[in-house]
Amino acid sequence: MNKQERVSSVQMTMLFLFFMTGSSIVIIPAPLTNVAGNGAWISLLIALAMGMILLAGVLYLYRQFPNKSLIEYSRITLGNVLTTVLLIPLTCVMFWHVAGIVIEIGTFFKSTMLKETPTYAVNSLLFVTIALTALAGIEVMARMAAVLLALMFGFIVIIWVLVGNLFHLEYLLPVMPDGIGPILKAAYIVYGFPYAELVVFSIILPYVQQEDTSKVGKHLFLALIVNAMTLLTSVICSIMVLGPLSGELKYSLYQLARLIFVQEIIERIESVIGFSLIIGFYFKASILLLILMRVLSQWLRLKNERFLVFPVAFICLLLSLTTYTKESALEEIVNTTWPLLNNIAYIFPLLLIFIVTLIRQLSRRNKNQDV
Template sequence: MNKQETVSSIQMAMLFLTYVTASAIVNIPAPLTGAAKNGAWISILLACTMGMLILACVLYLHRQYPGLTFIEYTRKAIGRWLTIIVAIPFLCSAFLQLANIVIDIGGFFSTSMLRSTPNYVVQSIFFFMAALTARAGIEVMARMSVLLIISMLGFVIAVLLMVSPYFHPDYLLPVMPNGIKPILHGAYIAYGFPYGEVTLFAAMLPFVRVKERPKIGKYLFLAIIVNGFTLLTSVVCSIMANGPLVGELKYSLFQLARLINIQEIIERIESVIGFSLIAGSYMKASIQLFILTNVLSQLLKLQDERLLTFPIAFVCLLLSLTMFKDEMEFVETVSVIWPLLLNVTYVLPLLLIVAVTLIKRMISAR
């Protein structure tokens, strides 16, 4: 880790908010409402609560091992060889996640905006830009994330306000037409994307300035609350506007923006939501690449982690072009397999380190 690069606690919270909101605000409503129907907002609440529990574990380890990186305190907690065993599946999932982020944005371009442009062109450009941003360092990303998340949330709020005449609150009832199982299914999907990914931010917290570390907990919890409220609002608005069809419409907010027509002056502004998805996915891919580069370099004990940035981006580009045969296979993998894989490779190692740390503290206190 480059010790000279640090950010404030507020900047880290903005990076975190960008990471967990980014593409989720546009992508989540459709699969979530498709699974949970009118109870999708309850699924968001359940998944957000799980995300807060994971964040609490990340912050606990950050307090117990101040100044140490994720790999460093994992070595200290469970030893060198167990760290390698834990880190390999962790890194494999991180590679897959980065590829999935760019596959998603490539699918958006091919179905909604640049239909004649081959996916490999869009994905290559995205990986190149993400690599440049990640290589520029966390301070640059922190400054960019503030502008991007404010503009992205501003655009989304403006679209929701302008589309409000099309809202039908009666579409929200009944809340649980098929019982609790669909809601739990929706919570499973939302937990996998984006809340289970909170674990990765364990690698980012050492970059917070020492004097601001006591504040980081409350700012990160505030960020995840803002994220939960934003996703909840987007889901509820999508249901009120599209009713039973919302689960069938991919990129629900993008479809909502197409409804806007104010005096034939303000219309066809879905490109605004498109910008939000593009900017959010670009920033999330950059943060993901930065985390992946740092974790891998710490595991290999490299002096300059930036040497890995472009090779990792190239490997993920190849993965993004070869992993899935079609879009349906990608959607099924993200909705069904990814939350389970994330539990095994991200969450369980985190819980293992927390458990070992608690046991060691109890033993040393005797």
Template sequence: MKKTETVSSGQMAALFLSFMAGSAIVNIPAPLTGAAKNGAWLSVLIANGLAMLLLSCVLYLNRRYPGLTFVDYTRQAIGKWLSVFIFIPLLILVLVDLSYIVIDIGGFFKSTLMRSTPVYMTHSLIFLTSALTARAGIEVMARMFVLLLFVMIASVLLVLSLVLPYYQVDYLVPLLSGGYKSVIHGAYIVFGFPYAELVLFSMLLPLVSKENGRSLNKFMFAALLTVGFLLFVSIICSVMALGPRAGELKYSLFQLARLINVQEFIERIESVIGMTLIVGSYMKTTIMLFILNKMLSHVLAVKDAKSFVFPITLAALLLSLTMYKNEAEFVEAVLVVWPLFIFVVAVLPLLLVTAVTMFKKKAN
């Protein structure tokens, strides 16, 4: 019998951090600043606080149903047939999210580094690489992503440090230039992406080895706080360096990297941020693909846990190439529709299962 793959608590936290910060650290500062203005960092704090509560629910269910995934304990909590109405929309959501990640990285290449390269080539390469990595298993992913995560975070912090001469603290005031409603709007955006996506990690937590399970909670909360810190610093630095244009220029960190010029020796290093986005998106695509494959395998009760990786990859590739006619439609879907979609399809079911589980515990 094949041994079940497991990872340590630290490795699971690293995967979680890769998943949450992967593409968000480069993508979210610009639209968030555009919505919340100088109060964008307040939006991050609000969304991060809500995410802490959501993560508490995920970890609570993981303790109450040891060794079971979200699919398994949803069936136990609300019944086999009712759970179908949760699983079908959730599978669609994860498939769409998987396509969104690659659409975004394809758009980045098309508008910055590789303008003459057809989008289908970029999408195909990313999906193929992610599919092969997901097929290799979570142990391989954990060992690989720890190193890539370190490189990604170090690159971002390096760029933010080198832009230091361009920072102007005056750009941070007035604090609520757009009013408190803009801050709430920003929190709505950033909670939908990336914070609400942490619900999907309820499919992976059972893969933590029992010997390391006790330390899982503190590692996961530490990873979530790290995500909040990285987003907070990225937004603050973008506002101080770009001022009013921080919400207008897409890929804020990429724009910051273009400002770097140290003694005419270190300059034009925006490719570093480009590589950061590529690495982050690759890690998130791989983890999302692994989650969707695992979810579909559990819903359909298929023994071969890796049988759906390539069919899912093909479906997501076709979606990524045909879902939207132009970038404006995609941006509207991500910033307006997606936060509400993921709240209804993923967050509410998790809260429902948590409430039912707590009620049953008290009843017993």
């Protein structure tokens, strides 16, 4: 990836929206509804508020250190030694993060469409595609995002519309039958995935064109709201159609697509819908692999990060084939462990840098006032 590569604010926003929505639109509705029940939409709003606070912190540091990534301004504020200490867990979690997305794709395929296909075949093909996409660079990916984003969101809206005749408004009540506890627990889950993950986008924010830096903040906040509204609508549609089963059936949108039946003209379209939803997984993994390459190149001070693509993708492939092959273990990771890992690996470094930067800024301001 060339240092001179640049994307517009709108293109970066599309990448961000893909990153936040890509896998969460398929995975999140079922566990969220399973924990919070009919109050899942409240959990989403709480998680959105926390996500906005995190994004505000990322953008604050972006403004304080123009054209610098998280690693670069960590070295400025915390020094090389502490930055290295913080980068070890961050890099390890990112490796598993890429592998985890592909594990989810493989699990989705194995449980829905390609039940007889070996996992290694699905994962290997996906990683070759993901590696080639990341190798193309951020400018090419940004242009791809415009088309693929329209395709993914188009099919999501089609599902919402075509299951409209199956809606049962009475399924939305009662909102909080078990109190606020399950809602807060569900908010913690969806905060950990996907909202805590937005921190890694601070690695590639310097690729925004210089003339667009003033607009990128508003665009990213808008993307975060679009992401939350998409998840919110999907959760509400799932509850209104599936009722109590919405939390028990995995991949809620796919389950809704299986129920689509319009005058014997439109039916059994879940395979088309399924492959369109896979686009989100694939492109999110490509963006994350691109960010991981950038982390490694800045950490190791490499001039050319392209040669890292296939070795890193191969390591992630091995992780995807050897870790958490059982669905129950993977569900436990998503619901409990993943939010904790994201807090330690992603949010703690950002919070530490934010606090040190804020203290230094206040200190300089006080000195100027004294003078």
